[in-house]
Amino acid sequence: MAFDRFARNIHYLRISLTDHCNLRCVYCMPEQMTFRPGQDLMQNDELLTLVRLFAGLGFDKLRLTGGEPTVRAGVVELVREMAATPGVRELTMTTNGVLLSRLARPLKEAGLQRVNISLDTLNPEQFHRLTRRGSFAQVWKGIQAAEEAGLLPIKINAVVVRGYNDHGVADLARLTEHHPWQVRFIEMMPFGGATDLQRSQVVRTEEIIARIEQVLGPLELLDHGALDGEARLYRLPGAQGTLGFISSVSLPFCASCTRARLTADGKLRLCLLREKEVDLLTPLRAGATPADLRQIILDGIWQKPWGHGLQEGEFATNRVMSEIGG
Numbered sequence: 001m002a003f004d005r006f007a008r009n010i011h012y013l014r015i016s017l018t019d020h021c022n023l024r025c026v027y028c029m030p031e032q033m034t035f036r037p038g039q040d041l042m043q044n045d046e047l048l049t050l051v052r053l054f055a056g057l058g059f060d061k062l063r064l065t066g067g068e069p070t071v072r073a074g075v076v077e078l079v080r081e082m083a084a085t086p087g088v089r090e091l092t093m094t095t096n097g098v099l100l101s102r103l104a105r106p107l108k109e110a111g112l113q114r115v116n117i118s119l120d121t122l123n124p125e126q127f128h129r130l131t132r133r134g135s136f137a138q139v140w141k142g143i144q145a146a147e148e149a150g151l152l153p154i155k156i157n158a159v160v161v162r163g164y165n166d167h168g169v170a171d172l173a174r175l176t177e178h179h180p181w182q183v184r185f186i187e188m189m190p191f192g193g194a195t196d197l198q199r200s201q202v203v204r205t206e207e208i209i210a211r212i213e214q215v216l217g218p219l220e221l222l223d224h225g226a227l228d229g230e231a232r233l234y235r236l237p238g239a240q241g242t243l244g245f246i247s248s249v250s251l252p253f254c255a256s257c258t259r260a261r262l263t264a265d266g267k268l269r270l271c272l273l274r275e276k277e278v279d280l281l282t283p284l285r286a287g288a289t290p291a292d293l294r295q296i297i298l299d300g301i302w303q304k305p306w307g308h309g310l311q312e313g314e315f316a317t318n319r320v321m322s323e324i325g326g
């Protein structure tokens with residue numbers, strides 16, 4: 001088992017399958033983004049070797065992310081191998097949904113359990129403005145395909161950006177009236193100086209809730225406000241689904257953090273919002289033994305920072321979100 005200095009058992013690994021993406025969301029990366037060349041990324045055998053090592057160290061929960069995980073060649077086979085890895089109990093994915101209409105069923109059959117799909121607005125024009133190239137209709141089809149394939153429960157992630165989609169949050173919340181989905185509103189976080197917008201256009205949870213309540217009436221707080229992962233849950237009275245609020249900026253959840261990240265170029269990233277990383281791919285390529293690599297991972301986890309410093313105005317500048325694996 002892997003513990004950090006603060007006695008937190010770290011057992012949830014978010015794996016970035018690639019830093020490449022078929023969208024260019026304004027809150028995530030610059031429009032002229034440069035992606036890493038293929039040889040700098042973990043190859044399939046390298047990735048699976050590391051996954052087995054992590055699973056052997058008690059990492060029982062894996063989430064595939066990116067960049068966009070579905071654009072990685074052979075993603076279905078990778079999922080099949082990871083799902084069959086001893087020790088892996090939960091295998092999920094965060095995706096923009098663009099390719100799900102084709103991939104949802106094969107991914108489910110390969111052993112993927114659930115998906116979180118990013119959808120920031122129900123307005124096709126706003127969607128295109130936010131993603132700089134995406135089609136709302138395509139993602140909507142992807143969500144339906146995921147539901148039909150049984151990748152349940154469906155969770156929808158919406159990052160709220162002032163001047164882009166802040167006026168549409170009630171429409172997104174309304175989706176839960178007739179769908180058993182969890183619609184999660186995420187406070188925008190700053191990374192790598194990708195854009196000024198990440199700091200100037202943040203909408204805090206308090207305001208998002210007020211905007212929803214103005215249109216749809218008071219929300220019911222669920223579970224007495226206890227966190228479900230990183231989200232605090234609410235419900236519209238009588239709704240089938242729930243609303244989640246991820247308040248990384250206004251209400252950090254660092255104390256209960258159990259996660260680490262593996263970047264597509266093989267670095268163990270200890271906190272999303274801190275620069276500290278431990279290189280795993282270089283020693284792996286240099287012939288390190290499994291025992292050596294296990295020790296490098298355990299030593300890295302021990303050094304996991306207590307939490308982020310967003311409230312003090314500190315943020316990481318060495319990578320943008322798509323390069324870390326959100």
Ligand code: SAM
Nearest residue numbers: 027028066067068095096118157188189321326
């Ligand atoms: N491409 C996939 C997607 O968009 O779902 C997976 C990777 S994306 C980096 C993972 C999550 O991070 C998405 O839900 C996205 O909305 C969120 N995200 C990206 N940039 C963000 C930012 N600056 N602040 C908060 N969340 C962000």
Ligand code: SF4
Nearest residue numbers: 021025028067096322
């Ligand atoms: Fe791509 Fe996801 Fe970043 Fe949007 S949030 S640019 S879909 S990696």
